Amino acid sequence: MIKVGDKVPSVTVREVTGNGAQEVKTDDFFRGRRVALFAVPGAFTSTCSAKHLPSYVNNAEALRKKGIDAIACTAVNDPAVMRAWSQHQKAEGVTMLSDGNGELARALGLNADMSKHGMGDRSRRYSMLVENGVVKKLNIEEPGAFGVSGGDHMLTQV
Secondary structure (H helix, E strand, O other): OOOOOOEOOOOEEEEEEOOEEEEEEHHHHHOOOEEEEEEOOOOOOHHHHHHHHHHHHHHHHHHHHOOOOEEEEEEOOOHHHHHHHHHHHOOOOEEEEEOOOOHHHHHHOOEEEOHHHOOOEEEOOEEEEEEOOEEEEEEEOOOOOOOOOOHHHHHHHO
C-alpha cells in the first residue's frame, strides 16, 4: 500500500475533458504540480454525491488560495459516467480521472472488493496531497466512513 513519501505509481487513467476523455499517465498529470487527489468508491453513490465530491467543490477556491494547482477525483468508473456525474454535481474546478479498470486503485494498494454491494472491485475512499508526483499527505477512510478524506480536512493539511 502506498504511503507518505512514495511516488504515485505510473499508470494510465482517462482525464475527462470537455472534448471527451484523454489518456494521461499519472507521471505527467502530477509532474510539477501540487494536487489534492481524492478517490470515491463510485460516482453517483450516496456518500460520494452528498458529501465527498461537494466537499471539494465547496473548498476549491480556498484550496487554490493555499497553493493547490489541481483538485482531482478518481473512481473505478468509465469516463462517460465520470463526466455525467461531474455535470450533475456542477463540479467545475474538479478534474475527473476515470480509473475504469481499477489500475490506479490496485497500483496504490487501495482497491477494495465491494462485490457484496454489487460493485465489484473498486477504490477505497481516500485523499492525498501529491507534490510533483510524491505523496505528502495520505488520508484513508475505514470502510463505510467519511471524514478524513473530505475537502474540509484536506484544507487543514495544505
